[in-house]
Amino acid sequence: MTAAAVATEARAIVYRTRGAQHGPITRLMSPGDLGEFLKPFVFLDLFGFDVGGGHKGFGMHPHSGIATLTWLIEGDTLYEDTTGEQGVLRGGGVEWMRAGNGVWHTGAPAPDVKRVRGFQLWVALPASEENAPAQSIYLAPSQVPREGPARVLLGRYGAAQSAIPAPAPMNYLAVELKDGEHWRYTPPVGHTVGWVAVNAGRLDAGGPVDTGELAVFEESGEAIDFVASGDTSFVLGSAVKHPHELVMGHYSVHTSRATLDQGEAEIRRIGATLRQEGRLG
Numbered sequence: 207m208t209a210a211a212v213a214t215e216a217r218a219i220v221y222r223t224r225g226a227q228h229g230p231i232t233r234l235m236s237p238g239d240l241g242e243f244l245k246p247f248v249f250l251d252l253f254g255f256d257v258g259g260g261h262k263g264f265g266m267h268p269h270s271g272i273a274t275l276t277w278l279i280e281g282d283t284l285y286e287d288t289t290g291e292q293g294v295l296r297g298g299g300v301e302w303m304r305a306g307n308g309v310w311h312t313g314a315p316a317p318d319v320k321r322v323r324g325f326q327l328w329v330a331l332p333a334s335e336e337n338a339p340a341q342s343i344y345l346a347p348s349q350v351p352r353e354g355p356a357r358v359l360l361g362r363y364g365a366a367q368s369a370i371p372a373p374a375p376m377n378y379l380a381v382e383l384k385d386g387e388h389w390r391y392t393p394p395v396g397h398t399v400g401w402v403a404v405n406a407g408r409l410d411a412g413g414p415v416d417t418g419e420l421a422v423f424e425e426s427g428e429a430i431d432f433v434a435s436g437d438t439s440f441v442l443g444s445a446v447k448h449p450h451e452l453v454m455g456h457y458s459v460h461t462s463r464a465t466l467d468q469g470e471a472e473i474r475r476i477g478a479t480l481r482q483e484g485r486l487g
Contacts, residue, residue, distance in 0.1 A: 217400070217412060217423050217424060217426060217428045217429065217430050217431075218412060218423065218424045219411065219412055219413045219415075219421045219422065219423060219424075220422055220423065220424050221240070221243075221422040222413075222415065222419055222420065222421045222422070223235075223240070223419070223420050224418055224419055224420075225252075225418075225420065229255075230253055230254055230255035231251050231252070231253045232251065232252045232253075232418060233249075233250075233251055234250045234251070234252060234403055234420040235247065235248070235249055235250040235401075235420060236248075236249055237249060237328075237330075237452050237454050237459050238454065240401075240420070240422065241328075241330075241452060241459075242452060243422065244399055244401055244422065244443070245330050245399075245447065245448035245450075245452060246329050246330045246331075246373075246374055246376060246399075246445050246447075246448035247327060247328075247329060247330075247376075247378075247399070247401065247443045247445065248272070248328050248329070248330045248452060248459055249272075249326075249327065249328035250325060250326070250327050250328075250403060250420065251325065251326045252324075252325055252403065252405055252418065253322070253323065253324055253325075253326065254321070254322070254323040254324075255321070255322055256320065256321050257281075257315045257319055257320055257321065257322065258320065264312060264313050264314070265312055266286075266310050266311070266312040266480065266485060266486060267310065267311070267312070267457060268305075268308065268309065268310045268457050268458075268473040268476065268477065269303070269305035269308075269309055269311075269457050269458060269473075270305050270306065270307060270308040270309070270336075270337075270455070270457070270458040270460070270466075270469025270470060270472060270473055271305065271306075271330070271331060271336045271337075271455075271458045271459050271460035271461075271465065271466065271469050272305055272329060272330060272331055272336075272458065272459050273302065273303060273304040273305060273328070273329045273331060273373060274301070274302075274303045274305070274326060274327065274328055274329075275300065275301070275302050275303075275326070275327045275329065275359060275360060275370075275378065276295075276300065276301040276303075276313070276324055276325070276326045276327075277300055277324050277325045277326075277327075277359055277380055277441065278295055278296070278297055278298065278299050278300070278301070278322070278323075278324040279297065279298070279323040279324045279325070279380075279405065279439075280297045280321055280322065280323040280324070281297050281315060281316075281319045281320075281321055281322030281323060281324075282294055282295065282296050282297055282315070282316035282319050283295045283313050283314065283315060283316060283319075283322060284313065284314045284315070284316050285301060285311065285312070285313050285344065286311065286312050287303060287309060287310065287311035287312070287340075287342050288309050288310045288311065288340070288476055288480070289309065289340050289341065289342045291342045291344065293344065294316055295313075295344055296346055296347055297347070298346075298347030298350065299344065299345055299346050299347050299349075299350070300343075300344070300345040300349075300350055300359055300370070301313075301342070301343075301344055301345075302341075302342065302343040302344075302345075302360075302370045303340070303341075303342050304331070304335065304338070304340060304341040304342070304373070305340055305458075305469075306331070306335060306336065306337060306338040306339055306340045306341065306469075307336075307337040307338060307339065307340065307468065307469055307472045308340065308469050308470075308471075308472030308473045308475075308476055309340035309342075309476070310473070310476055310477065310480060311342070323405070325380075325403070325405070325441055327378060327441075327443070328459065329360075329373065329376070330448050330450070330452060330459050330461075331373050332373055332374050332448075332450070332461075333450065333461050333465070335373050336460050336461055336465050336469070337460075337465055337468055337469060343369070343370050345369060345370070349369060350368075351366035351367060351368065351369075352366055353365060353366035354389070355381050355382050355383055355387070355389055356379040356380070356381045356389075356391075356442075357379065357380040357381075358377070358379060359379060359380055359441075360372050360376060360377065360378035361375075361376050361377035361378060361379075362377065362394075363377055363379055374445070374446060374448070375394065375396060375397065375445060375446040376397070376443070376444065376445035376446070377393070377394070377397065377442075377443065377444050377445070378441065378442070378443050379391075379441065379442045379443075380439070380440075380441050381432075381439065381440055381441070381442060382437075382438070382439045383407075383409075383432065383434035383437070383438045383439075384434060384437055385407075385434055385435065385436050385437055385438075386433070386434060386435075387433070387434050388431065388432065388433050388434075389431075389432045389434075390429050390430070390431050390432070391429060391430045391431075391432070391442060391444070392429040393427060393429070393430075393444040394444070395427065396427070396446045397427065397444040397445055397446060398425040398426055398427055398446070398447060399425065399443070399444060399445045399446070399447050400422075400423040400425075400430060400442075400443070400444045401420060401421065401422045401423060401442070401443050402415060402420070402421050402423075402430075402432075402440050402441070402442045402443075403419070403420040403421075403440060403441050404416060404417050404418065404419055404438065404439070404440040405417065405418070405439055405440060405441070406437070406438060406439045406440075407434055407435065407436040407437055407438025407439060407440075408434070408435040408436055408438060409432050409433065409434060409435070409438055409440060410432070410433040410435065411423075411430060411431065411432050411433075412430075412431070414435075415440075425447075430442075453465075453466050454466075455469070455470050457473070458470060458473070
């Protein structure tokens with residue numbers, strides 16, 4: 207299929223953004239803006255920093271009501287969370303943190319690492335899981351399944367299925383295409399939410415999507431076609447739309463004020479324990 211034919215048949219891009227940059231972090235989506243339209247995907251950061259520049263990582267901080275998925279493109283990272291897990295996540299690995307009723311976690315570059323790059327995604331949890339016990343899963347690069355050019359970070363694509371239990375019908379893929387390569391993504395039935403964020407190269411996806419840009423596709427079940435301009439890597443999300451309101455706290459997203467209050471109370475309780483143990487300032 208030619209690039210021209212792909213462009214003619216493409217599912218329309220209805221919005222695009224370069225987000226807001228905060229030092230080494232570019233915030234492409236937040237619960238108060240695109241998250242309202244792309245839920246259950248409610249937050250996306252693209253981060254990249256040189257450790258020599260003085261960046262020490264992300265200190266111990268809390269969440270509730272959501273799950274975070276960190277796709278570590280480059281740079282081994284030390285992790286610790288209040289479920290009791292700690293260790294080293296290798297570049298190419300995935301951290302899944304279902305915060306549920308409340309959790310604290312932290313990450314920092316491993317010794318001798320010179321550069322760290324990746325995406326962090328927040329997923330709004332359904333009412334049945336937003337106040338469930340916290341759960342963390344850490345996948346080594348070899349545990350992230352692949353189908354063609356796509357690594358399956360969450361959900362299922364073709365014969366490849368993530369070991370992470372998706373809280374609702376959704377896919378989150380990390381894709382690499384060579385210059386001029388064409389790839390068609392056909393979403394599962396009911397996945398009307400669709401978006402893509404490029405971290406290297408440039409895509410034709412019914413319109414150009416450049417490095418550092420997030421593009422939102424019209425809500426439909428139609429396939430999405432991509433042609434790479436230069437060697438290109440990107441993440442893609444598709445899902446059944448989250449049916450609940452987004453009720454936000456400082457580090458939390460819930461479906462109601464009552465469940466938010468419950469989660470934030472648990473965050474405060476865990477935080478008090480951490481301070482007693484000398485693990486917080």
